[in-house]
Amino acid sequence: MSKKKREKKVKRLKIKKPKRELLRTPKGMHDILPADQIWWDRVHDSVIRAAGFYRFNRIETPILESASLFERGIGQGTDIIEKEMYILKTKGGDALVLRPEGTASVMRAYLQHSLGRLGQPQKLYYSGPMFRHENPQAGRYRQHHQLGFEIIGGQNDPLYDVQIILALKYLLEDLKLKPLVIKINSMGCRVCQPLYRRQLQNYYRRFEKDLCEDCRRRLQINPLRLLDCKNESCQQFKNEAPNILNKLCVVCTRHLKGVLEYLEELEINYSMNNQLTRGLTYYDRTVFEIFIDGLAGALAGGGRYDYLAEMIGGRIVPGVGGGIGVERIIEAMKIKAIEPPARKATPIVLIRIGEAAKKRALKTIEILRQKNIAVGEALGKESLKAQFALANKEKARLVLILGQQEVYENSVIIRDLKTGIQETVATNKMVEEIKKRLR
Numbered sequence: 001m002s003k004k005k006r007e008k009k010v011k012r013l014k015i016k017k018p019k020r021e022l023l024r025t026p027k028g029m030h031d032i033l034p035a036d037q038i039w040w041d042r043v044h045d046s047v048i049r050a051a052g053f054y055r056f057n058r059i060e061t062p063i064l065e066s067a068s069l070f071e072r073g074i075g076q077g078t079d080i081i082e083k084e085m086y087i088l089k090t091k092g093g094d095a096l097v098l099r100p101e102g103t104a105s106v107m108r109a110y111l112q113h114s115l116g117r118l119g120q121p122q123k124l125y126y127s128g129p130m131f132r133h134e135n136p137q138a139g140r141y142r143q144h145h146q147l148g149f150e151i152i153g154g155q156n157d158p159l160y161d162v163q164i165i166l167a168l169k170y171l172l173e174d175l176k177l178k179p180l181v182i183k184i185n186s187m188g189c190r191v192c193q194p195l196y197r198r199q200l201q202n203y204y205r206r207f208e209k210d211l212c213e214d215c216r217r218r219l220q221i222n223p224l225r226l227l228d229c230k231n232e233s234c235q236q237f238k239n240e241a242p243n244i245l246n247k248l249c250v251v252c253t254r255h256l257k258g259v260l261e262y263l264e265e266l267e268i269n270y271s272m273n274n275q276l277t278r279g280l281t282y283y284d285r286t287v288f289e290i291f292i293d294g295l296a297g298a299l300a301g302g303g304r305y306d307y308l309a310e311m312i313g314g315r316i317v318p319g320v321g322g323g324i325g326v327e328r329i330i331e332a333m334k335i336k337a338i339e340p341p342a343r344k345a346t347p348i349v350l351i352r353i354g355e356a357a358k359k360r361a362l363k364t365i366e367i368l369r370q371k372n373i374a375v376g377e378a379l380g381k382e383s384l385k386a387q388f389a390l391a392n393k394e395k396a397r398l399v400l401i402l403g404q405q406e407v408y409e410n411s412v413i414i415r416d417l418k419t420g421i422q423e424t425v426a427t428n429k430m431v432e433e434i435k436k437r438l439r
């Protein structure tokens with residue numbers, strides 16, 4: 001075969017190189033890397049504490065739910081339903097959704113499993129990822145993690161609204177996030193809210209042609225969201241819009257008064273904001289948002305949702321709850337220079353010298369692990385310096401040193417890094433000797 005022919009053949013046989021393009025997380029989604037876990041663990045610890053103090057039991061619901069749960073629960077005219085749901089069609093033709101929030105799912109679970117039979121009200125909490133196809137920006141992601149507290153069943157007593165605010169407040173303050181700014185409003189009920197909605201529509205109709213495109217749509221479908229418009233050109237209309245607090249019926253006024261009286265009794269600062277409407281339509285009566293003074297974006301939000309159960313096919317069951325965004329909490333802790341908790345030190349690091357010790361080292365570590373003693377190691381490294389550097393990094397109290405002689409004698413050297421004193425002990429006495437020194 002000629003050289004030319006051979007080259008041609010080799011070229012033909014050459015496997016096509018894969019495209020050198022580094023694959024990344026989808027837009028608006030992120031990895032939570034090992035270095036960040038310390039913050040997440042800190043939040044998790046506080047959630048467990050808050051749930052324990054306020055007697056909330058954990059509930060987990062699936063990440064995928066029927067699309068109709070949110071279409072009916074969250075309601076038309078909201079950004080979530082109109083633009084932000086991740087919907088997928090199954091092979092069987094079902095429309096499922098990556099959950100955009102947790103409340104509708106928890107209410108579904110309450111109804112589906114008749115949780116009310118276990119006692120009323122049910123106090124439930126959850127944490128997990130939520131998905132909204134939003135425009136990613138600071139503090140706004142397409143996958144975020146939320147912690148939620150819900151009180152479902154029993155009476156629609158203002159006491160429960162305040163217990164939710166208390167649990168969220170406890171959680172944020174336990175994470176050293178303060179001062180908190182709590183904004184409150186009432187959305188009225190089925191009696192008074194439609195009257196207010198009509199009044200708002202009548203007021204806005206006068207300026208319809210001057211409204212932004214979103215507001216013109218909101219005017220038809222969900223007029224309460226007109227009060228949430230951030231568009232500069234709509235601000236003047238918002239400022240002079242009718243005030244919902246002047247339209248509340250007697251029962252809603254009494255409920256709001258009840259909430260405020262509890263807050264005052266507890267000496268919790270709050271500010272009334274009659275333009276707070278929230279982005280989900282299931283709310284009635286109390287709605288609230290919690291901010292950190294000086295930081296943009298709500299860390300937590302929630303309210304009462306006494307009609308949600310009915311909206312998703314159940315009977316009327318009162319409910320109130322609130323959710324906190326974990327990413328936002330962690331970002332706030334970083335901005336406020338709140339130190340992450342110190343990493344737990346590993347009290348013991350094992351150092352090996354030579355190849356024979358490398359084999360024995362794994363076995364030695366397993367003996368200690370079986371006795372619940374955690375051991376740090378850098379067994380893959382030959383250099384003694386690198387192994388001692390790990391002991392320093394881990395802030396170890398003791399290092400165990402295994403060399404060829406120790407392997408041969410079935411022993412190990414225990415060195416106390418504080419005193420510098422070291423001693424050779426038989427392997428079968430190792431656990432006892434370590435425990436003595438750690439005591």
Ligand code: HAM
Pocket residue numbers: 100101102103132134139140141142143144145146148149150279298299300301302303320321322323324325326327328
């Ligand atoms: P939400 O206000 O939509 O309410 O979300 C609650 C919290 O989740 C927000 O205050 C924010 O910290 C965080 N959050 C929301 N969207 C994003 C995002 N795209 N990126 C990062 N963080 C975000 C609810 O979802 C209701 N289910 C809360 C509730 C519970 N109401 C009654 N019970």
